[in-house]
Amino acid sequence: MSTAAERLEPFDLRSQKRRADRFGMFVFLASEIMLFGPLFVAMAVYRVLHPQAAAETARHLNLWLGAANTALLLTSSLLVALAVLAGQNGRRRGVAACLLTAALLGVAFLVVKGVEYQAEYVEGLMPKIGPPSPIAGRAPTLFMSLYFVSTALHAVHVTVGALLLAGTGVGAWSRRLPLPKRAMTVEVVGLYWHLVDVIWVFLFPLLYLAR
Amino acid sequence: MTMGAQVRNRLIVWVALMALLALTVALTFAPLGGFRLAASLAIATAKAALIYWVFMDLRTADGLTRIAALCALALLAILVLLAVIDAAVRVSGG
Amino acid sequence: MSPVHRPETVEEQQSYLRAGHSLRSWLFSTDHKRIALLYLISISAFFFVGALAAAAIRLELVTPQTDFLTREGYNRAFTIHGIVMVWFFLIPSIPAVFGNFLIPLMIGAKDLAFPKLNLLSWYIYVLGGIFVLYTLAVGGVDTGWTLYTPLSTQFANGHVLTIAAAIFIVGFSSILTGLNFIVTIHTLRAPGMTWGRLPLFVWSHYATSVILVLATPVLALALVLIAAERLFGLGVFDPKLGGDPLLFQNLFWFYSHPAVYIMVLPAMGVVSELVTAAAHKRIFGYVFVAASSIAIAGVGFVVWGHHMFVAGQSPYASVVFSFLSLVVAVPSAIKVYNWTATLYKGDISLDPPFLFAMGFIGLFVIGGLTGLMLAMLAVDAHVHDTTFVVAHFHYIMVGGAVTAFFGALHFWWPKITGRMYNLVWGRIAAALIFLGFNLTFFPQFVLGYLGMPRRYPVYPPQFQWLHDLSSAGASILGVAYALPLVYLVWSLRRGPPAPANPWEAFGLEWTVPSPPPKHNFDTPPVVTGPAYDYRLKTVRKRR
Numbered sequence: 001m002s003t004a005a006e007r008l009e010p011f012d013l014r015s016q017k018r019r020a021d022r023f024g025m026f027v028f029l030a031s032e033i034m035l036f037g038p039l040f041v042a043m044a045v046y047r048v049l050h051p052q053a054a055a056e057t058a059r060h061l062n063l064w065l066g067a068a069n070t071a072l073l074l075t076s077s078l079l080v081a082l083a084v085l086a087g088q089n090g091r092r093r094g095v096a097a098c099l100l101t102a103a104l105l106g107v108a109f110l111v112v113k114g115v116e117y118q119a120e121y122v123e124g125l126m127p128k129i130g131p132p133s134p135i136a137g138r139a140p141t142l143f144m145s146l147y148f149v150s151t152a153l154h155a156v157h158v159t160v161g162a163l164l165l166a167g168t169g170v171g172a173w174s175r176r177l178p179l180p181k182r183a184m185t186v187e188v189v190g191l192y193w194h195l196v197d198v199i200w201v202f203l204f205p206l207l208y209l210a211r
Numbered sequence: 212m213t214m215g216a217q218v219r220n221r222l223i224v225w226v227a228l229m230a231l232l233a234l235t236v237a238l239t240f241a242p243l244g245g246f247r248l249a250a251s252l253a254i255a256t257a258k259a260a261l262i263y264w265v266f267m268d269l270r271t272a273d274g275l276t277r278i279a280a281l282c283a284l285a286l287l288a289i290l291v292l293l294a295v296i297d298a299a300v301r302v303s304g305g
Numbered sequence: 306m307s308p309v310h311r312p313e314t315v316e317e318q319q320s321y322l323r324a325g326h327s328l329r330s331w332l333f334s335t336d337h338k339r340i341a342l343l344y345l346i347s348i349s350a351f352f353f354v355g356a357l358a359a360a361a362i363r364l365e366l367v368t369p370q371t372d373f374l375t376r377e378g379y380n381r382a383f384t385i386h387g388i389v390m391v392w393f394f395l396i397p398s399i400p401a402v403f404g405n406f407l408i409p410l411m412i413g414a415k416d417l418a419f420p421k422l423n424l425l426s427w428y429i430y431v432l433g434g435i436f437v438l439y440t441l442a443v444g445g446v447d448t449g450w451t452l453y454t455p456l457s458t459q460f461a462n463g464h465v466l467t468i469a470a471a472i473f474i475v476g477f478s479s480i481l482t483g484l485n486f487i488v489t490i491h492t493l494r495a496p497g498m499t500w501g502r503l504p505l506f507v508w509s510h511y512a513t514s515v516i517l518v519l520a521t522p523v524l525a526l527a528l529v530l531i532a533a534e535r536l537f538g539l540g541v542f543d544p545k546l547g548g549d550p551l552l553f554q555n556l557f558w559f560y561s562h563p564a565v566y567i568m569v570l571p572a573m574g575v576v577s578e579l580v581t582a583a584a585h586k587r588i589f590g591y592v593f594v595a596a597s598s599i600a601i602a603g604v605g606f607v608v609w610g611h612h613m614f615v616a617g618q619s620p621y622a623s624v625v626f627s628f629l630s631l632v633v634a635v636p637s638a639i640k641v642y643n644w645t646a647t648l649y650k651g652d653i654s655l656d657p658p659f660l661f662a663m664g665f666i667g668l669f670v671i672g673g674l675t676g677l678m679l680a681m682l683a684v685d686a687h688v689h690d691t692t693f694v695v696a697h698f699h700y701i702m703v704g705g706a707v708t709a710f711f712g713a714l715h716f717w718w719p720k721i722t723g724r725m726y727n728l729v730w731g732r733i734a735a736a737l738i739f740l741g742f743n744l745t746f747f748p749q750f751v752l753g754y755l756g757m758p759r760r761y762p763v764y765p766p767q768f769q770w771l772h773d774l775s776s777a778g779a780s781i782l783g784v785a786y787a788l789p790l791v792y793l794v795w796s797l798r799r800g801p802p803a804p805a806n807p808w809e810a811f812g813l814e815w816t817v818p819s820p821p822p823k824h825n826f827d828t829p830p831v832v833t834g835p836a837y838d839y840r841l842k843t844v845r846k847r848r
Contacts, residue, residue, distance in 0.1 A: 010415035010493060020418045020492040023276045027484045027518055030283035035522035037287040038556050041294045042541070047248050048298040067236050071229065074258075078225040081266040085217050127538035127546070142547030145539040153529065187268070194267045198259045205251035209239045275491060283519060286606075297622070 018184050025188045029195045032157075036199050039150045043206045046139075046146065053139035058210035060125055060135065061147065062116055066208040069112050070200060076105035077197045080165065080190040087183035092172045095179060095186055099169030102193065106162035113155055147207050154199055161196045164189045224265045231258050314802045317723045320820035335420035336823060341406035342721070343427050344397060351393035351434065354441075356783065358386035363745075363779040366772045371762045379762040380447035381463065385437075387450025388468060392475050393434060395706055396564065399571035400517075401430070401482060403713045404510045406721060408486060410814035410821065411504045413495025413830040418488040426481040433475030440467045449760060451561075454542040454553040458534040466535060469528040476521045479567075483517025486510055495813070497832030504812055504836055505588065508595040509574030512602035516563045516570075520606070524560035527553060554616055558609035566605040568702060569669075570598055572709030573640055576662050579712050580644045582810035583659035584651025587837040590643040597636035604633040614685045623682055630680035637673055641666060656808065657731030661712030664739045668704025672697055675750065690760075693753025696746045704742050711738065711789060718793060719803030723820040726796035730788065737785035744778025811837050 011017040047054050079102040086094030117126075124131035125144055135141065168189045171177035177185055212220075235254040243250060263269050269277055317323065321338045325331070331339055361382045365373040374382060405423065409416050417423050440446065446463035448456050457465050490511050494503075530553070533539040540546025542553045581588045588594060610618060610626030644666060653659065675697040678684050688694060711734075719725050748771040753759075757768055764772065806815040813830055814821075 010409070010418070010420070016492060019273065019276075020488050022272065023279055023491065024419060024484060024488040026276055026279040027487055028480075030279060031480050031484070031518045031522045033283035033287060034519050035526055037283070037290065038523055038526050038559070040287065041290050042552065044248075044252075044291050045294045045298045048295050051245070063236070063239065067232065070232055074225065074228045074232065077262060077266050078221060081221045082218060084268070085214055085221070089214050127540070138545070138547030140547070142541070145533075145541050145546060145548065148537070149530065149533050149539050149541065152533075191267055194262055198262055201258045201262070202252075202255045205235055205255050209235060209247070209251045211239060286519060297619070 021184045021188055022191075025191045029191060032195055032199075036150070036153070039146070039153070040202060040206065043146055043150070046142065047206070047210060050139040050143070053137065054143055054210040056211075057135055057140040057143040058208060060120070060123065060144075061208050061211075062119065063208050063211070065112050065116050066204055069109050070204050072105045072109045072112070073197045073200050076102040076109075077194055079105070080193050083169075084183070084187045084190050087172070087179050087186035090180040090183075092175065092177075092179045096169045096173035099165045099172065099186070099189075103162045103165040103169060106158050106165065106193075109158055110155060110162075113151065143210075150203055150207070154196070154203060157196045157199070161193045165193060220265060224261050228258055228261060311799060311802065314723065316802070316818040317820060319822055320723065320818065321823040322723070322820050324823040333424070335416070335424050337405045337409055337416050337420065337423060338721070338821065338823075340423050340427055341402050344401040344405065344430070347427075347431060347434065348394050348397050348402065351389050351437075354438075355386050355389035355394055356786070358382050358389065359779065360783065362386060363776040365762050366764075367769075367776045369764050369766050369769055374762065376762060377447060380449070380760070381445035383760055384446050384449050384463075385441060388446075388472065389437060390702075391450060391564070391568075392472055393430075393437060395568045395702060396479060397430060397482075398568075398706070398710050399575060399713060400486070400510060400513060400567075401426075401478075402710075403506075403575065403717065404482070404486060404513075404571060407717065407814055408489060408507060408510060409493070410817065410825055411507050411812060412490065412493060412498050413813050413826065413832065414489065414493035415824050415826070417485045418492055419485050422481055423485055426478045426485070429481070430475055430478040433471045433473075433478065436467055436471030436474060440464045440471060443467075451557060452528075452531065452553075453557075454531070454534075454550045458531055458540075458542055466532055469531055473525050473528045476525050479517050480521050483514035483521075486514040487518065490514075495830045495832055498813075499832075501592075502832055502834075502836050503595075505577035505591070505594050505598075506571075506574040509570045509577070509598045512598040513567050513570045513574075516567050516602050516605065520560045520563040520567075523556055524564075527556035527560070530556070551613070551617060554613050555609070558612045559606075562609040562612065563602070563605045565698070565701070566601055568706045570601060572665065572706040573598070573637075575709045575713045575716075576644060576665050577640070578810075578812070579658045579662035579709075579716055580647050581837050581839075582716070582808050583656065583662065584648050584653050585809065585839050586647055586651040587835075587839050588643065589646035589649075590639075591836065593639055594643050597639045600636040601633065604629060604636070608633055611680055611685070614682055615689050627680050627682050631677060634673060634677055634680075637669075641670060641673075654808075655732070656715075656728055657735050658712050658716035658808070660732055660735035661708055661715060661738075664708045664735060664742075665705055665712065668700050668708060668739070668742065672700030672705060675700065688753050690758055691753035692749040692757045692759050695759045696749035696753060699746050699749075704746070708738065708742075711735075711786075714789065714793070716808065717814075718796070719807045720814060720819050720821070722797060723803055723818075724796045724800035725803045725807060726800055727792050730792040734785055734788040734792075737781065737788065741778050741781035741783075741785045745775050745782050746778070748772070748775045748778075811839060 008014060008017055011020065079098045083095045083098035083102070086098060120126060121130045124133045125135065126148070127141075127145070133141075135144065168177065168186055172179060172186070179186075231254050235251050238247070238250055238254075263280060267280070269280055272280075321336055324336070325334070331343065334340065361374060362379070365371065365379055365382070371379065405417070443464055446461065446465055446468045448461045448463065448465065452465070452469070490503075490507060530541050534542055538546075541548045542550050544550065577588060577594055608626055608630045610622055611630045614623050614627070644662075675693070679688065679694065679697055715726070715731050752768055752771045752775075755768070757764055803819045805818050807819070808815075813832075816830065817825060
């Protein structure tokens with residue numbers, strides 16, 4: 001049976017540990033930004049080099065579904081931010097409700113994405129599989145390649161994030177995550193979700209709004 | 212700040228984010244030409260700034276955490292700038 | 306030298322080594338000292354794998370024809386040699402073993418900031434290692450460690466995806482270790498341990514950790530894109546699909562150039578410690594040495610194009626990268642001058658750690674000077690893709706970083722194990738490594754300049770004598786690297802017990818018993834003076 005002091009180790013004060021946890025998560029987010037970063041660089045360069053191809057090919061993307069997805073993620077971020085407040089005030093039911101709803105919105109995002117991918121498959125926009133492609137030429141093909149890679153990589157992160165949100169929400173509900181003592185866990189998981197949102201905030205204009 | 216005030220701030224930010232989303236979609240239909248990319252990236256940056264400052268609570272974080280938050284973004288901004296400049300001034304065939 | 310099995314000392318009985326005896330207590334330990342040893346064993350195993358591949362390469366190159374390996378086999382040999390040595394030995398080596406063990410001790414903390422994350426880092430490393438061993442077992446890869454497209458995406462007939470997965474996985478081990486170090490150094494320094502009093506080992510690991518966190522993800526993305534192209538036909542690197550093969554090189558080297566600083570900065574941190582301890586004198590120019598680590602990390606991010614001078618990038622970019630590559634040599638040179646100045650009028654002991662430090666400095670200077678030569682566009686056009694380049698980076702990576710790793714091993718072994726090894730054998734190993742290394746790699750400078758391409762198993766007969774010198778050197782080097790294994794392991798049972806501070810060095814790690822107790826410090830230390838304050842020590846009597 002470990003004492004409270006032992007569970008705090010190697011820190012001496014809980015405030016120290018909290019600061020380290022928050023700082024540590026931002027350092028981790030820096031690495032995630034550098035993971036997506038080169039894709040953004042590639043897309044920005046692409047937009048400069050091939051503005052026509054970008055504009056034409058982007059018309060094949062569903063602007064309204066993309067905008068809906070953006071709204072879903074922004075709203076889920078609001079809920080997560082509210083969950084953090086609830087956690088700091090010891091309201092475990094509030095935390096669970098907000099986090100689980102946010103996770104649900106994340107799942108909704110994935111469903112919408114799936115619908116989009118399905119439509120793109122039917123239209124022949126996916127490489128190697130499906131009907132013949134309606135787009136020809138190297139620059140348009142590259143645009144779709146960048147679209148698929150970046151949205152798929154982002155979707156993986158949405159999945160991980162939604163699982164984390166759901167797990168934390170269940171933990172809060174079941175009291176396995178004592179609040180407000182372990183409110184930092186909610187905050188740290190929340191930070192990850194916010195980054196997933198920020199990444200989409202940049203993906204959306206770079207891809208969908210090129211038209 | 213009371214919890215009520217904090218909740219209200221976040222709701223206000225959410226409304227602002229939605230408004231910016233509407234704006235950026237609306238601009239897609241405006242004849243902006245080459246400025247389209249710059250404008251949409253600027254709006255995206257504003258959204259990200261709001262998320263970082265309020266949702267991710269950088270407003271109350273210490274200096275060290277703020278630097279960590281901005282580090283990668285700064286590096287990326289430099290990269291994007293350099294890469295775009297290179298692409299823009301590239302001589303064809305180079 | 307008594308060969309009697311020496312019984313355990315009181316320090317050993319109360320140390321972290323004896324806190325739990327089961328395999329479980331080791332494999333599930335969150336103690337940074339135990340995790341360091343877990344890493345030591347795993348990276349040594351991979352060093353052995355990489356060395357076997359090197360042996361295959363050098364055996365093949367003894368004759369001008371392909372009579373030991375086939376051409377395909379040779380490609381796989383140098384590929385696995387590079388991948389294993391870079392990602393599974395060099396990059397973790399000093400940080401994961403010595404950084405893990407020493408950083409908490411050096412700053413006066415009980416452990417790293419996130420002990421469980423530390424253990425997870427090791428688990429992830431092992432998982433990546435399993436993928437590598439699997440890839441080896443099913444035949445390996447033939448693309449070279451650099452995985453250039455389109456060979457890796459379209460034409461390679463090896464297991465590119467599994468090796469890409471291995472590297473991707475082990476990258477996360479790196480990122481988490483770097484994250485842990487950064488947070489630890491910021492938040493767990495003992496009272497009085499200001500940034501200006503930190504050991505230089507800690508400064509260089511801080512700089513390394515920033516690179517680990519910011520650069521490694523770019524490699525991860527490059528690997529994801531290879532997989533996307535190979536599996537799904539998403540041709541980001543394929544010109545037929547609108548992509549650019551040079552984009553791969555840009556992404557790869559954006560990480561891999563900072564990666565070489567991941568490998569060399571910790572080594573430089575080690576050398577700073579070894580030099581000041583051997584001279585029993587405060588390091589000359591502490592601020593400059595600390596700042597140079599940060600400068601190397603920073604400038605190291607903007608020189609990657611010097612790997613692509615002849616790849617088709619714009620000549621203007623090449624000029625900029627060439628200039629910046631010259632600039633990055635300056636902080637490295639500053640370190641060398643400061644180490645030398647530290648030795649001046651020092652009370653030097655010629656113990657093995659010092660000899661390894663000297664080996665590092667000599668070999669690093671040669672590697673660095675040849676790096677300056679390679680930074681010159683005209684020279685690089687001539688020697689790019691020859692063994693000149695191979696010799697250059699081996700002088701830094703092996704002559705530098707591996708030598709420093711062995712120096713660290715010989716310096717902190719008494720602290721880690723509580724036993725002293727035979728110093729005579731230590732000196733012999735240091736000298737043999739230095740000689741074997743030069744014999745192996747100096748001929749490769751000459752060969753490269755004469756036109757011998759890298760990654761070729763065949764060559765004109767007039768090059769044979771140089772290749773044979775190199776292969777002979779490699780066999781000496783092999784013996785030299787095996788030597789410490791013998792006398793260090795021997796010392797575990799039969800070496801005399803080591804005191805807390807056998808080298809009379811300065812640093813918080815030398816104030817705790819050898820080996821340290823599980824919680825490092827019985828009473829939390831309070832730091833009141835600058836680093837390396839050797840004036841406090843009385844003059845040593847010479848042995």
